[in-house]
Amino acid sequence: MGEALERDAPITALDQFMTAKEVMDRLRIAHRTLYRKIEEEGFPRPIRFNANCVRWREREVVAWVEAAAARNVEARV
Incomplete structure (x- = not known):
C-alpha cells in the first residue's frame, strides 16, 4: 500500500x-455508512479542528480506498 500513514x-x-460530504460523494456512500466504515472497517478517523469542523486527510482516504481495492483483487484470485 505504500508508506504507512501515522494517525497522529x-x-x-x-x-x-x-x-464528510466530499468523502461520501467520492465513495458514493451515505453518512451512516461512512461512520460504520470507521467503526467496523478501519476507515480513517476524521480530524476535529473544532466543534463544527471535522475533516479527513485526502491522502488517508485515497490510501484506504487503494488498500480496499487491493484486498478485493486478492480475494478474487
Missing part, C-alpha cells in the same frame, strides 16, 4: 482535507 502525523501545508 503532523498536519503539513501540503495536506488536502475533505468534508
Whole structure:
C-alpha cells in the first residue's frame, strides 16, 4: 500500500482535507455508512479542528480506498 500513514502525523501545508460530504460523494456512500466504515472497517478517523469542523486527510482516504481495492483483487484470485 505504500508508506504507512501515522494517525497522529503532523498536519503539513501540503495536506488536502475533505468534508464528510466530499468523502461520501467520492465513495458514493451515505453518512451512516461512512461512520460504520470507521467503526467496523478501519476507515480513517476524521480530524476535529473544532466543534463544527471535522475533516479527513485526502491522502488517508485515497490510501484506504487503494488498500480496499487491493484486498478485493486478492480475494478474487
